[in-house]
Amino acid sequence: MVSQHAGQAETTDADSSALALKILVAGGFGVGKTTLVGAVSEIRPLRTEELLSEAGLLVDDTGGVDRKVTTTVAMDFGRITIRSGLSLYLFGTPGQDRFWFLWDELSQGALGAVVLADTRRLADCFPAVDYFEHRHIPFVVAVNCFTGARRHEEREVLRALDLDAGTPVVLCDARDRASGKEVLIRLVEYAGRMHTARLLDSVR
Amino acid sequence: MTEESTADGRERPGSEWYDNEAGPLVRPYAMTGGRTRPAPAGVPFDLIALVTRVPGAPGADTTVLGPEHRTLIELCRTETQSVAELAADADLPVGVVRVLLGDLVELGRVSVSRPVPPAQLPDERILREVIDGLRAL
Ligand SMILES: Nc1nc2c(ncn2[C@@H]2O[C@H](COP(=O)(O)OP(=O)(O)OP(=O)(O)O)[C@@H](O)[C@H]2O)c(=O)[nH]1
Ligand SMILES: [Mg+2]
Numbered sequence: 491m492v493s494q495h496a497g498q499a500e501t502t503d504a505d506s507s508a509l510a511l512k513i514l515v516a517g518g519f520g521v522g523k524t525t526l527v528g529a530v531s532e533i534r535p536l537r538t539e540e541l542l543s544e545a546g547l548l549v550d551d552t553g554g555v556d557r558k559v560t561t562t563v564a565m566d567f568g569r570i571t572i573r574s575g576l577s578l579y580l581f582g583t584p585g586q587d588r589f590w591f592l593w594d595e596l597s598q599g600a601l602g603a604v605v606l607a608d609t610r611r612l613a614d615c616f617p618a619v620d621y622f623e624h625r626h627i628p629f630v631v632a633v634n635c636f637t638g639a640r641r642h643e644e645r646e647v648l649r650a651l652d653l654d655a656g657t658p659v660v661l662c663d664a665r666d667r668a669s670g671k672e673v674l675i676r677l678v679e680y681a682g683r684m685h686t687a688r689l690l691d692s693v694r
Numbered sequence: 695m696t697e698e699s700t701a702d703g704r705e706r707p708g709s710e711w712y713d714n715e716a717g718p719l720v721r722p723y724a725m726t727g728g729r730t731r732p733a734p735a736g737v738p739f740d741l742i743a744l745v746t747r748v749p750g751a752p753g754a755d756t757t758v759l760g761p762e763h764r765t766l767i768e769l770c771r772t773e774t775q776s777v778a779e780l781a782a783d784a785d786l787p788v789g790v791v792r793v794l795l796g797d798l799v800e801l802g803r804v805s806v807s808r809p810v811p812p813a814q815l816p817d818e819r820i821l822r823e824v825i826d827g828l829r830a831l
Contacts, residue, residue: 508774509820510742510809530831534782539789562787567778572827576820579742579776599740601812667831675828682821685813 508575513677514596515566515582516621517606518614522634522664523582524566526606530670531568531580538563538592563589570674578674593621602628602681604673606664609633612650619651628681630658632673656680738792741778744807745770745795751803758801762786762794767803777806 515523527533539562566582581596583589597603603622607615615631622629633647644659653659658676662669747770759767765784769775775783781791798804 508744508746508807510744510776511812511824512742512809536778536782537785537787538781539787567782569776569779570828570831572824574773576823576827577776578824578828579778581741581778596741599742599809599811671828671831675825678821678824678828681812682818686818688813 510577510579512579512581512596512600513674514593514600514603514627515580515606516593516603516615516618516629518608518611518618521606521608521614522636523606526604526632526634526662526664526670526673527566527568527580527582529665529667530674531570531578533566533568536565536567536581538565563592565592590617590621597622597625597627600627602630602677602684604677605629605631607631607633607647607651608636609647610636612647615651619653623654628677628684630660630673630677630680632660632662632664634664635661739777739795739806740809741788742776742809744774744776744809745780745804746774746807747771747804748802760794762790763798766791766794766798770804 515527517523524533563584565584566580568580568582570578570580572578583593583596603618605615605618605622619629619631631647631651631653633644644661647659648657658680660673660676662673664670745766747767762784766780769780769783777788777791777795780786780795781788784791786794795804795806799806
């Protein structure tokens with residue numbers, strides 16, 4: 491095994507011209523996150539392992555201190571190559587509340603987030619909305635129009651979710667590539683506006 | 695979840711599940727000698743940190759490197775890869791990949807770049823490019 495010291499050069503500038511941007515796809519259980527990531531990118535499962543205590547799961551008596559029992563959590567992961575050296579990475583987070591701790595890492599340095607909502611159970615996306623609002627991460631709400639739940643007015647959703655004015659609400663079909671692309675475009679546009687506004691604020 | 699699943703998880707991998715989200719109990723640190731974080735002190739590599747093979751570094755076939763190390767080196771042979779992609783393509787958990795990459799950085803085989811926070815993007819041009827790129831997909 492390799493020695494553990496002498497590692498100041500932990501992070502060097504590998505390829506300073508290459509740029510990677512991160513977008514999160516969040517929302518309640520079964521709302522269409524995996525479907526959306528799959529519609530716009532080549533989707534792959536990504537495994538991350540978490541200590542059971544962190545995951546808020548019961549930890550049975552594990553005996554020795556050096557014994558680390560972990561569980562794997564699967565996330566959706568997709569890449570969209572814009573051009574060589576510029577890629578968009580999508581991460582779909584597990585819908586269950588007990589995996590929220592994963593988000594803290596995921597949301598670090600994220601360009602923005604898509605919060606998927608189902609109008610039949612709008613409340614399911616409240617935690618995601620709260621999360622991104624508190625961290626000032628730009629997000630759009632994408633209303634996944636499952637059959638039978640169509641034509642919910644965007645303004646109604648805006649009001650029901652008590653969103654800040656200006657937060658985009660987009661109707662979408664998570665299965666449809668063009669529709670998914672539109673959601674991402676709206677997010678990137680919005681994130682751009684937010685960043686510009688913040689820059690202006692900081693020089694004022 | 696039951697007591698049994700913790701006790702037996704290793705003997706019968708894949709047979710115990712918490713639910714659809716949580717996989718079977720695993721102890722992936724066997725591959726990393728029990729280490730849970732990359733060897734060099736500091737922040738763990740971001741999921742979208744980019745990994746590049748160091749040009750001219752010795753090939754992947756030395757004895758210091760385990761098979762997983764070699765897999766990672768192979769995967770970034772053709773183009774720069776993110777940490778998340780390496781984990782997905784090598785079918786290894788992210789934490790394990792981070793540890794292995796720490797080794798490879800120390801050995802001078804790969805370099806890992808810190809992602810640029812969106813707030814520090816040079817200008818709007820990049821985002822414009824992303825939007826145009828998405829339209830053209
Ligand atoms: N009719 C219709 N069905 C959809 C749509 N989007 C997703 N579905 C279906 O809804 C189910 C759940 O979708 P997923 O994409 O797995 O949802 P998810 O958010 O990833 O679910 P979890 O990861 O379990 O939280 C699947 O059976 C999809 O095929 C949609 O726009 N319309
Ligand atoms: Mg899913």
